[in-house]
Amino acid sequence: MAAIAAFSVCSPLPLSPRPGRPPIPPRRPTAPANTLEAERGVEFETGDSFFRRESAVGRDLGVLSAALHRRSLPPGGGLRVLDAMCGCGVRSLRYLAQAGAAFVWANDASEGCRPLILSNLSGHPRFSPQGDRSWVVTHLDANRVLAENYLRKEFFDLVDVDSFGSDSSFMRLAISTIRKGGLLYVTSTDGYSSGGHRPHCSLASYGAYVRPMPFSNEVGLRMLIGGALREAAALGYRISPLFSFYSYHGPVFRVMLQVDRGQLHEKSRYGFISYCHGCGNSQTFSWEELGQISCACRKGEISKSVVVSGPLWTGPLHDVTYVTDMLQLATEWGWACTNGNEVDLEKLLNQMIGEGDPRLPPGYIKLDEIASRGKMNSPPLSTLINTLQKEGYVASRSHIAPNAIKTNCPIAECIQFARRIRCSTSNRR
Ligand SMILES: C[S@@+](CC[C@H](N)C(=O)[O-])C[C@H]1O[C@@H](n2cnc3c(N)ncnc32)[C@H](O)[C@@H]1O
Structure with missing residues (x-):
């Protein structure tokens, strides 16, 4: 931490808005032409940035969550979002324009994205009528932005880490930078680990030894939640999954987690999943029960076709009440129906409500x-x-x-x- 602290002293990052500072009209830089896109009525340019049209549903879900969270904040508390890997800035723009965020920090390591992000955000005032900054754009490693905000005690209601590959190296600082009860939206595209093809990689990144199972994409979501849960516990926090979303475009695994201080109330939701390739049944086990399986295995009582993966999140993938609220908001906004290329959110959210039943076992x-x-x-x-x-x-x-x-x-x-x-x-x- 000492090295990080020394780094932050000479940081060129903008600090908190100074009270009374007059609004500066935004300058509109030029963005590459012919890359105009629109999502749910919001227009933006994508230029040469990494942009996937198929990720629009992941952005829709993030915006719905951000808007619900804004509604839950005490009066006068504006929603603060950190978009740690913003690409062209589409999420930052949508958090401002659609979720009503009071402040968005848009960061992407690539400085080449700067004109694009500035252009996309320029339609949104850079300062509020009170002179508070509405958005800033930086080009740093995500961990540095997280660390510097943490050291300055500048916390966020929502931290969005839309990374390539595994998100695990950002997890600790992301959790530390979230306000009590705030949200962490993480993405992983590490399909090899969740498929059980690299058990040593899943162990290194998520602390879970994952073996091939037929429902590996669900295991991928459980691995992500379990990894976050482990990191959070080490820091004295607990997390609860609000929704989990898998998309085969990538593949992409996304989870929205609520972060709170203290220990997990329900410890039995973190354990092991076994699958029997012989009979097709799967089962969950706690730490204590795992000892019994390995003992039974040694005595030859368990078929060799049984594989065990874990520890992973074994509780519900979604919070049914929360997803029901998301569906209600989507309906209010007219997002529940399908429109051209947009995914049918009503169908998706209803499926999530069904599969979030806590009586359902994993798989x-x-x-x-x-x-x-x-x-x-x-x-x-x-x-x-x-x-x-x-x-x-x-x-x-x-x-x-x-x-x-x-x-x-x-x-x-x-x-x-x-x-x-x-x-x-x-x-x-
Ligand atoms: C999946 S893309 C982001 C897409 C964007 N969030 C969206 O919804 O369109 C990942 C982005 O992370 C940036 N990136 C990669 N490694 C990074 C790091 N360590 N810190 C910050 N940004 C990083 C890349 O330049 C890339 O634009």
């Missing part, structure tokens, strides 16, 4: 797996879900895999139900 089963294990054609997904629910099980779709179900019904019984559905359909023909 999902693809219909193909049910069909292949039962040696039959796949039953219709919605019919199987309805049947399982009528039989008293919890069942929902997964936003991660469109042809999969999440259920607390053991796979052998699922196959029986699927077989009955198939038989009754063919009898009706």
Whole structure:
């Protein structure tokens, strides 16, 4: 920390706005032409920056969360956002224009993005009527921006770290820079680690030894939450996932976490997931139970096809009440319906509400797996879900895999139900 402190003394970073400073009209620098984009009515240029149109839904979800958080702040407390890897600045712009942020710090290591970011933000006043700065743009390593704000005790309500690869090297400082009860929005594109193909890398980055499992993309989200939880605990904080989002464009794993002081209330939500390649069942284990598995394994009582990954987050992927509020806001804003290239947020958020049921264990089963294990054609997904629910099980779709179900019904019984559905359909023909 001493080295960081010394660094910050000679920092060229803008400090907090000085009271009474008069507003300076923004200068509009020139941005590269022909790269105009629009998201939910907000226009911006992308130039040569790293920009993915497919990430618009991740930005929509971030903006909805930021707006909900702004509503929860005490009167007079404006929303402060740190967009640590802003690219062309689209998120910063949307946090200002759509979520009503009072202040956004837009940072990207690439100085080449500067004209673009300035141009995109220039439509938004740089100073509030009270003379407070509304946004600043810097080009530093994300960790340095986080460290300098932390050292100056300048905290944020939302820190957005939209990184390439693993986000784990930014996690500690990002958590430290968040106001009590604030939000951390993190992204990882490390699909190899979540797929179980690099267990030593997942161990190094997230503290989890991950083995190949059929629901590896859900494991990726759980690995990300588990890694954040571990870092937070070391700093004396606890985190709770508000929503988790996987997108196959990348692939990209995003989680929105609420950060609070103190220990995790529910310790049983951090443990191990086992999967049996032989029978298809999965199970969760606490630290204590893991000891029993390895003991049983040594005695040859557990099939060799069982793999165990962890420790990971084993609790719900989403907070159902929170996602319901997001859906309500999306509906209020007219974002719930699909519009051209935009993702159908209503469908996505409803799927998240279904799969956030705390009674659902981690993992999902693809219909193909049910069909292949039962040696039959796949039953219709919605019919199987309805049947399982009528039989008293919890069942929902997964936003991660469109042809999969999440259920607390053991796979052998699922196959029986699927077989009955198939038989009754063919009898009706
Ligand atoms: C995935 S892109 C960001 C995209 C942007 N958030 C959006 O929604 O369009 C990641 C960005 O991080 C920047 N970057 C990479 N490493 C960085 C670091 N260590 N610190 C700050 N920025 C970094 C890159 O220049 C790149 O623009």
